[in-house]
Amino acid sequence: MRKPTPLRLAPAAAVAAALVLTACGGSGTDDAASTIVRSTTNVAGAGVLGNDRDTENVCGPTAPVDTDGVAGSVRKVVHAAGETEVPADPQRIVVLDTDKLDTVCALGLQDRLVGAAVTGAVGAQPEYLGATIAGVEPVGTVQEPNFEKIAALQPDLILGSEFRTPEAYERLSAIAPTTFTEKVGLTWKDNLVLDGTALGRGASARQVLDEYETAAVETGKSLNSSETQASVVRFMPGVIRIYGPDSFSGQVLADAGVQRPTFQRLEGAQDRRFAEISEETLPNAEGDVIYVSFYGDEARGQGVDVMNGDLWQGLGAVKDRRVFTVDDEIWMTGIGVIAANGILDDLEASLNGYAN
Structure with a gap:
């Protein structure tokens, strides 16, 4: 890779x-x-x-935290489901779609993952992201997240998708600060930057995107x-x-x-x-x-x-x-x-x- x-x-x-x-x-x-x-x-x-x-x-080194947009220990992120205050530097992350798993790995935050949804046909974390990601706790599928498991993991940030689970936002945001991207695939570059921003590393997300292009x-x-x-x-x-x-x-x-x-x-x-x-x-x-x-x-x-x-x-x-x-x-x-x-x-x- x-x-x-x-x-x-x-x-x-x-x-x-x-x-x-x-x-x-x-x-x-x-x-x-x-x-x-x-x-x-x-x-x-x-x-x-x-x-x-x-x-x-395959995963990158831990990216530095953005210093802009921080008010105390939080930052405000505008996303597909509204505006949310998220931790400036999240420590316990749950992701509910595969693109977000890829982004967390690219930004070197894989050790902070406490849970990730899986695709139904495979039923496991993606092999291409390596052993660290393979050991992340499954929390249901990308279409049907397991809310009880997610809550038990006590995340401080949840990254989700309006396309996958449009009805789940209120329930997820009651567990932890949650941001949603709107679409899947077509907007993958925008999703990378938005998720990177929610993770406190928007500048690094733009950098890895520039390097890819x-x-x-x-x-x-x-x-x-x-x-x-x-x-x-x-x-x-x-x-x-x-x-x-x-x-x-x-x-x-x-x-x-x-x-x-x-x-x-x-x-x-x-x-x-x-x-x-x-x-x-x-x-x-x-x-x-x-x-x-x-x-x-x-x-x-x-x-x-x-x-x-x-x-x-x-x-x-x-x-x-x-x-x-x-x-x-x-x-x-x-x-x-x-x-x-x-x-x-x-x-x-x-x-x-x-x-x-």
Whole structure:
């Protein structure tokens, strides 16, 4: 991951060669490329990205507290549900959405987390954020937080989402000072800054966002990304989705200058985050390169069945070995700056070999 220290992966050409060798059962030499060979696996003919991702040092150092906007021991934060006085430097934090978990980690406040809601399909804290986050107490799901558990943890700050639980604000704010962001995904950058402000570290949140945006531009230039149309496909239980420009992963691709296939631009659509397709319309998943994720084990099983089918196998990107499976927690549910940098790492490891 790029936070706190940038991670430079092997050049994409080496990864592409590694995927071919893995598929053929070949072995490599003791160089960087051969390390990729040993760590790369295969899912229905697709290469797997992120097996060598660093999760031990992913959270940032503790960011300094903002000195502005503080009145005594509190600061006022304007948010989607109103205006709230929160601790100037919160010590016991509960988060109720995955983007907030990512933000707390990025700002180095992971040791202050006492509880975090989980996604229903996974039922655990996201692995990409490492062992410290994995040990955080679950407090229900992002759709159904457990109020009793939250109260028992005695938080001094709760970060929630109007999109996920619009009816829960009064009950949560009766437990502890609570701030809500309005939307999910589309406004992830604004959410990062707002949550960072509630955590007393708005300036640092803006800094890590600036660093990400600079890295995205530099990554895109180094990969000649404007010459590639990337497809993003997600298998969910009983559903196949392609993700458009307003999705979290779609925004990261755009920040890196990666182009999108015509259908996946969702031009004229009311919702440009994603669209559902069927097995019969799998050609809409075509791209110069295809990134695939699975939302939970059930979706993985269904997705592998589809990927082994004739329609999927007939796609040009599949025939040319230009398909990669990626971590759903990073590409879809992370929705934060650490996850965004993880997508950039995946682009570095895969895109360059297919831009020519």
